[in-house]
Amino acid sequence: MYNLLQRANAIFAFSMTVTFGVLGAIAIVTPFLPSFPSAQINVKDIQVISYDYMSQGESEFAFVKLQLDADLTSLFNWNTKQLFVSVVAEYETKSHDINQVVLWDSIIQSKEEAHIKVSDLHNEYNFVDITTSFRQVNASYSLHWDVMPYVGMLINGHTTSNQFIKFPPRVSLARAGVIKKSSRFTVDSFEGQIVLSLDGDDDRIDDGVDDRIDDGVDDRVDV
């Protein structure tokens, strides 16, 4: 123990051991910290409309408007880096017994942001089934959260909901007041922004003309 290299080696090995010991202790303690999150979701409106969708053909899309009230501040402790919250719709169909669709998600990075109050939450992602029709299912909506620590295990939880809301029957686009009866639409397959584009017309070209509806209003539907 009298050589510089040997001393450096000893210091390095010891510091590695201590570091991993501390990190391990943090990882083990974190799941035992108390937390009492709460959330409430109220369904305000559901609309079901059919569009042409990828290779599936004419499929039913649900547009949901929810009210979300949540208090997830207790999930924030000294080892919490961020929270990932999502609103999930769950339902059962004849062919598929478990269907879970994320409608909306958000990343919460501080305790202050953990009071979530959204009074008109629209689904961010396409709410469409793997079959072409929902057949007026009953769906329940719950809030899921994922606690991401600085070090350690990922912990997730969710609210349970025994409130099942039945889907209304599907309406045509014309009835929903979106377009003139004769038009045909396709939906971009990307989950993200729901973009409708008319067959043959590209309304994304910014030439000032709304190629879609003949009413003088540019209403690129951004549901």
Added chain:
Amino acid sequence: MFEEEIRFLRKMSKRQLAQQFLNFLMIVSSALMVWKGLALYTNSESPIVVVLSGSMEPAFYRGDLLFLGMPDEPVRVGDICVFKISGRDVPIVHRVIKLHDERKTGKQYILTKGDNNQVDDRGLYNPGQQWIHKEDIIGKVKGFLPYVGMITILMNDYPQLKYALIGFLGLYMLINRE
């Protein structure tokens, strides 16, 4: 600095050299046993992975280490899964955003998306592929250690570093008297 060690090497008989080599092999094989044992315990073919892209920021950054497990229970929405698209080698770490379980067969139809991406992963899947299934998933992320995986990324980006490290370790093992 190395005169002692070089003198020692010259004095070593064939038997001692063979013994040193055997020691080296023992160390390598015990490391391999630990790794494979961990893979068996977590039921995942690759229980520790390094995050390679920024598509899950701000949760995971490039260079973070992820601990995986692959429990028998089915995948559920919100799980962060590491999966491989069939035909490709690169594992992807993304979150499940849609799930449809077929009643008769129990087959799971899964759609994933990176937190930091605007669109879902259909652009990444094979052409015409709309879902992935449980077979494509290597593991679910259970634990997380920041920054530690940077070494792997550096070694991939600068292969000279990898060779230098291996060469140095090999040399150290041979001239080490213990």
